[in-house]
Amino acid sequence: MTLLIIAYLGGALTILSPCILPILPFVFARSGQPFVRSTLPMLAGMAATFAAVATLAAVGGSWAIHANEYGRLAAIVLLAVFGVSLISPRIASAISQPVVDLGNRMLNTAGKPGAAPTAASSLILGIATGLLWAPCAGPILGLVLTGAALQGANLETTFLLAAYAAGAATSLAIALAVGGKIFAGMKRSLGVSERIRQALGVAVLAGVATIAFDLDTGLLARLSYASTTSFEQAVLDRLQVKQNAAQSTEVASNGAMAISDATGSFHANLPIEGPAPSLNGAVEWLNSPPLDLKQLRGKVVLVDFWTYSCINCIRTTPFVRAWAEKYKDQGLMVIGVHAPEFAFEQKIDNVKKAVSDFKIGYPVAIDNDYKIWRAFDNSYWPAHYLIDADGQIRYHHFGEGNYRQTEQAIQDLLREAGANASASAPVTPDAKGAEAGPDLKNIRSDETYLGYTRATNFASRENVNADAPREYSVGQPDLNEWGLSGTWTVGAEQVTLDKPNGGIAYRFSARDLHLVLGPGTAGKPVRFQVKIDGKAPGDSHGADTDSDGNGTVTSTRLYQLVRQSGDVEVRTFEIRFLDPGVEAYAFTFG
Known part of the structure; x- marks a missing residue:
């Protein structure tokens, strides 16, 4: 639910972005018309089309992007005719009467004062606008599209993109409500409805030209960086602050605090997060035959999700190596799960070379199909999950850092399992090159x-x-x-x-x-x-x-x-x- 809210807010913030400018004329051309029969179908068509195209582009590869280019071309032609019909139906008629009639029907009132708008014509205009809309990729949209590409085609992907589009549609509806009243007042007081209609036609053609020459994704995208990125990043930072606060609370309880029952048995003060899912689904295992958590009962298991070109994973690897070596005789089993980000990371020979280069001796499951990734409902590189001797997840950490707390959790779970893993100085690996910690x-x-x-x-x-x-x-x-x-x-x-x-x-x-x-x-x-x-x-x-x-x-x-x-x-x-x-x-x- 939190991600849906964030996606919706990110879409709403697009009203502040210069990348929204090319489609504003298409929206404001509907000013003064009934909301339910005109504005609502248009914005719904725009939002639904954007969500559908963005989903296909994220999960379908280049074929979907090329298919969308043909849709964009058709939409450019359609909206150009729409703009011409706003300026002068006579000129448009000389060009192509049948197509202009379609443009006039889309406008409803172009050259036909008092004509009742239809939801179908508004929906067509919205679909055309949705094909042309190219929002600037700020932090929130980047997060959504990255997740879409990784998780594949599913309802969550579509819902997130739909929430983003709905946020944009909401802010446009508010802008249209305010702008529509201004236009209506100008028409009543100044009697210049024809001039306003023609000005909107010029604006529509300017928007079409901007999109046709890719200025909406070039110049305007650069201008947008300073205007909206800070706002979007602030929203994400608020979410991250809450996550860190929750994480810190959990980590604080992972320190020296622990309890013993009446028999004196040690119990780590770590919450039970649920049973660990299966490790089935790897296309190949390195450094070990295939492992299953059932056969590892009685051991503490650290599952490390990583990918070999990820700098955060690279900087975490020295600590994981050191833990595997330090605690291997006390009952710790480290399992790396290599889930690729790029296509080249799916090549098993590349992963084998990386495992050798990074001197990784513990088992590594190659999760090219993301089956283990999805079983853990994971979303991060790197991600660490600690599983106790009974097969329950007791601790997790996402990203770099918190190495002391993670090692303390390892020690506590080993003691709980009966190992003699008393508190000791944390590991301090001698990391060099890209493995060295960040500034x-x-x-x-x-x-x-x-x-x-x-x-x-x-x-x-x-x-x-x-x-x-x-x-x-x-x-x-x-x-x-x-x-x-x-x-x-x-x-x-x-x-x-x-x-x-x-x-x-x-x-x-x-x-x-x-x-x-x-x-x-x-x-x-x-x-x-x-x-x-x-x-x-x-x-x-x-x-x-x-x-x-x-x-x-x-x-x-x-x-x-x-x-x-x-x-x-x-x-x-x-x-x-x-x-x-x-x-x-x-x-x-x-």
Whole structure:
């Protein structure tokens, strides 16, 4: 229910976003008409169409996005005729009388004063508007679309997107109610209804042109970043504060406090969250034959959900390794569940290499079909679930941090199971490179995806041409903006370099910068060179570059490219690839 409310509020906040401007003329063209027969069907059609198209785009891949492009083209033509019919039915008639008649029926009153509006015509206009609406992807919509892509086609996905669209429709209805009264007053007092109708026609055509030239997803999306992102992030932060408060309460009870019964047996003061679900569904197991929780009764089990290119997972791995080693003889079994975020993480050979590179010796279940993920109703990377000796979940933690509390919970459950796991100093792994802990107080840049399904803050001069090569150029991006230079193909998950000497630029503020890269389908090494503010990185080079900024992409994984040695400042990062074929997926920071 909380996520539905958040999605609804995120949709309502779109009224503050410049990305809403192109469709406002379509909405205000209905001003002065009955709400139930005109405004309501139009907004309902817009919301339902957006939710349906967004769901298909999130779970259906590029075919759904290409199908929507044809729908957008038809809607552009339909609404352009609609705008012409508002300006002058005579001119429109000379162009195409049958189509203009449809436009007039959509307007109901265009050239026919006093005509009664129909719900069907309003619904058609709403569907056309829904096909064209491209809301700016702020934090809330990004959260919803990411969850949709991960969880697949289900009712929750549709409900969340419908809630977002309903929020937008509500704010538009309120705006129309206020604006409609103003227009009606102008018509009565000034007698300029014909001029107002023509002005709305011009505005509709301007909106159509804006959408046709992709300005709604380019320039307006950049303007939107400053206007609505802070509002949306504030809503999410409030939710996160509540989550953290609840988590802290639970963690506080996980400290030294514990109780003993009359027999002196130790019982950890950890709540029973429910029986642990099955581990069935993995496509393969590494470091172990398939395991089942029933055969692990009597042991304390730590289930660690991770994926190998996730920076948060990478930074958590040293602690999980250390716990597995420290408590293995006292009854702790650590099981990693690798649930992929990107398609390349579904390749078992890639996971095997990552397990070897990260020196993971405990069992790992490869959960490519998300069966274990969904059985635990999980939503996070990383996520830790502690299961007691009786098969009950007693503790969970999402994300990085709280390592001391998690280790205390491990010790308490081991003691409860009868092991001699008295309190001891927490592990302090010697983590290096990307595994080293983040500098949280200086991070002002967020994870940024490059594929078109989740990309934000794209700053190249050219608009994205999905799934086809295009020459891109980039000037000086603003903070947290990025752009491409050279010939690239922008795919759903990644961008692929088609010709040598292409580059990516990002204006960031953090100590560490990472980029998930791969050598592409050819598998050949790709040489690259990194610059910071136009110069070699020197002492600020990352673990995967030298001081001159040179490096090579040899496998698909996360590469640490920058680790600032001095004061953390806003920097411009540039990476130029000397060879074609490289694939880039996402920036992360630490």
